[in-house]
Amino acid sequence: MSANPKGTVSTKTNGAAKTSAGARRGVAGGLATWVEAVKHDRRATFGACVIALFVLVAVFGPLFVGDPTDLVGIPMQPPSAEHWLGTTGQGQDVLAQLVVGTRASLLIGFSVGLIVVFVGALIGITAGYFGGRTDALLSLLFNVFLVIPGLPLAIVIAAYLPSGPLTLGFVLVVTGWAWNARVLRSQTLALRNRDFVAAAVVAGESNLRIVTREILPNMTSLIVSQVIGGTVYAIGAQVGLEFLGLGDVSAVTWGTNLYWAQNDSALLTGAWWTFAPTGLAVALVGFGLTMLNSGFDEITNPRLRMQRAWRAFLLGRGHEPSRSTPVVREHA
């Protein structure tokens, strides 16, 4: 029999205690907390709406706009009734490029977000679970990858491989997994020392079973928030690499849109509409994901919640929160 893990695990990264559900309800519990966060936290609601909107655009948007590579008008035209966001330096429709670019950029963003966490989890959990030499070696590996600057490494790797989405995804994973491994290692280490894991070890359960049944379910919320963080990273880094011309410059993505804007000297001709919408889209998606994450953090962090309740209690009785314990004489 395995013990039923209940209680809180503190994460070293943000100092917040995350409530974990029981082992078997782990994944469902994690998702339920997310649904709750989206329902009750303004920031999470906002984030979820933004992301949903962009996903809709990515899926259905291309059906409503023309071919983004078509030369449809005079180059560098400001927004007009015909071309809502104007035309590029080549005479293509900016709106069509933005909408079609959303699909490729989000696809790479979300897949890379998932893969970096997968690789990070594989290495981090192995290191934290087995400890000893395995841990020493794997920790050394991710620590080295953490100090080697990511962008130059990504550029060097990408330059040698055939340009395209696969190469892009590959370099983003190579330069992005180490942080996740580091965080998941310390989390695994903390769980490894908990009673219910010790009980499972004594009961002779297999390592794989302990990891999948006892450890992973207790990290659901952390992993989900890492996937979100990984996606933010992947979208930003992808746009940066493509801006440098390391993607497939003939494809239509957010990054190549900006690459062409820079290449066509959009700035020096004052054609703000060729770079402003794409940047806003990148930022909105990133901000939406971040808000989703921090709203979730708020729901799962009992200390934060209590402090809010405390503040509301005081304000509701006409008192300002103070450093010294406040005195509200309710019972004279």
Add this chain to the structure above:
Amino acid sequence: MPEPIIEIRDLCVDYVTDEGPVRAIDRLNLVVERGEVLGIAGESGSGKTTLAKALLRILPPPAVITGGEVLFKGRDILSMDDEELRRMRWREISMVFQSAMDALNPVISVVGQITDTLLAHDECSAEEARARAGKLLDLVGIPRERLDSFAHQLSGGMRQRVGIAIALAMRPSVVILDEPTTALDVIVEREILERIRELQREFGFAVIFITHDLARMLQVSDRVAIFYAARLAEVGPAAELRRAPRHPYTEGLLQAFPSVHPGARTPRSIPGQPASLLNPPSGCRFHPRCARAIEICPKEEPGPTEIGPGHVAACHLAK
């Protein structure tokens, strides 16, 4: 005739939660007399540490003091503003925290944590402050070479001694000891308690000694107060409580410790779980665990009953 230094009247402290406030101290009446050792005992969650921090007004959120008065030398601590509190703290009431490891700043040396206190309250030069810090270490039996040590370089016992030295820095009239010896072994614990007792006789400050170890407390205290589920169950002279406890909970606590009557009885723990503060039992909060509960206990809250001089119990059976 003993004269009170702190008078607590109807003190209420609440912790605010999502589901509403939870009462952690409920209408507490208690007096601390000049120069005495007052012991406070009770299970964890009974409100002991909450009281200690409430006296200094350093209870962190989500705590709110919701009623009563705390008169220190006749002045109400609960009506003081931040600056008045700052001047009262440490000069009048100081405290030794539960875990010295957490209470000492890891990146400031021992001497730094003593002198900043001295400099904050007194006008004295840095050299003077350092010399006074050295004298404080002498008092608690730590060699002066340790002045420039950091917390992680000291043993658990030494850290707690440093905590005591800091507490004595301003020669306060009340020192609160919040389970000062829980993390220590028995021998170190005895040494430290004896040292505190000696210092207390020498300087004449009052001590509020908080612990869940009733046996130890009865040895060192003049008077003892027993808390149960945010309320005062019984208070009285230590010798009397030991000999003739009047609250069944006090009795239960005494029986739970073998050292009080060596060889006489095997220790017996009190049956049942400590009362929940979220949803406390009706009437007397101890009634679900009380072997002698009668019909009235779940219905009516027992008021304080004076049994003898300074001996009060909140129990229907004590009347």
Add this chain to the structure above:
Amino acid sequence: MRYILKRLGFYLLAAWVAVTLNFFLPRLMPGDPATALFARFRGMLAPEAMDALRETFGLTEAPLLIQYFTYLGHVFKGDLGISVAYFPAPVLQVIGNGLVWTVFLAGTAVVISFVVGTLLGVTAAWWRFGKVDTFVPPTAALIGAFPYFWLAMVALYVFGFKLGWFPLGHAYGDYVTPGFNFEFIADVARHAVLPVGTVVIATLGGWLLTMRNTMVSVLGRDYVNLARAKGLPPRQVALRYAARNALLPSVTGFGMALGFVLGGSLLTEIVFSYPGQGYLLVQAVRSQDYPLMQGIFLVITLAVLGANFIVDLVSLWLDPRIRESVS
């Protein structure tokens, strides 16, 4: 000191990994590396340049291990090969010209951003739920979501192109003579305002949020409560007790964030045609100047490792526990 030696060993190892990556990357290309590489340049490069390329990568007939040691020897001597784009200038010389500007730009930006962000974080946490805490963190998070180089483009468009307050690019104008004179320094400062400002704005939020969150949790610790109980003035409680301790994780994170910030700074250089490594990097990518690209990677990595080591020394000074913890 053990700690210093241990960290030094780690950075040497990291440097070795970077050099080794550099050696094997060209050989990762699909097919036979030498043929593939030269096929790409056939017709574009003079025969001497081709020889230089071969020499740089040690792509000879010798066994891989011999090639590897030859390569290590070259790197050790500071020979990073010959640049293709700037033929026949040695890579190290090309990089050297731009390194000062990159270090100046990224260094200034990181220091300003760290100091301002950390102070704002302390302010937000100390006056919890106050005005700063309510408005600044979300704003910083929003700005932080924009790509650095995009913010650079907007800054350049608004303040350079539209308003004409600042120059449109480069590190200094043609009209000043480089040297230690007031005109030159003033001109460099004027040219640096937009690129430095962009990187500062883009990275501020990270430091702010880290510091705020750590500080909030430190404020709940017993040693801060004791400081309050001791009757210390609020300023001392906030700075000497809370902020000083909350700073430690930020400083540790500083080293790791450095590489990331540098990446953003390189992209910003490109927008402003700032003559640093980022600008060179783009030149290298566009002209497929592999020796230069790899040289830049190596030099930047070494610079980041060096900066990390300095950060380690700072945390050693800030935190007495580190001095003994490594045993």
